[in-house]
Amino acid sequence: MPKNFTRSDRIAQQLQRDLAELIRAELDHPKASLITITDVEVTRDYSHAKVFYTFLGTAEEAEAIAAKLEAAKGYLRSELARGFKLFKMPELHFHYDHSVEQGMHLDSLIAEAGRLPKAPDEEA
Template sequence: MSKHYSRSDRVAQQLQRDIAELIRAELDHPKASLITITDMEVTRDYSHAKVFYTFMGDAAETVEITAKLEQAKGFLRSELARGIKLFKMPELHFIYDHSIENGMHLDRLISEANQQHSDDE
């Protein structure tokens, strides 16, 4: 049985690949290569796109990267429009994805619980 993806899902996947490449190649920041686009959601009318990202750096660098992405979103949107022909290029909304940090925290808690369990035995 094959899965059926809506057109907005396919557009979101293509935009995600393209924006990841643009950020890596064009963003004027020395640590831009440490940004990972984890997901992208595009509204059905293509007016807005949520770009979920993570960054492997400390909290101060994450704030700096967030500001840089917000500053560059007009440029990124116009560059995306050159590569993909859509009736309307979505407005980009960058959202920091905490899922990796949350996963690392849970992993640490599980390891601590396992360590305590083995110490009790």
């Protein structure tokens, strides 16, 4: 059965790819290459885009990256507009994605549970 992707889904995917490339190439921060764009959600009228990202680094570095992304969102939006044929380029809203950290925490809890001694009735 074919999947039906809406235009906003296709735009979100293209924004995700282009933003990841732009951030790595153009963002003036030494750790910009450690930013990963995990998802982009575009509103139905294409006026706003929520950009979810993760960052591999310390909490202080993550705060600096968040401030840098916030400061550069106008520039990123104008650069993105050069490659898109939209009536209005979406306004970018950056949100830190905690799902990777939560997944790593759950993974460590599962591994810890696997190391616990088994109950006597389960050893057979």
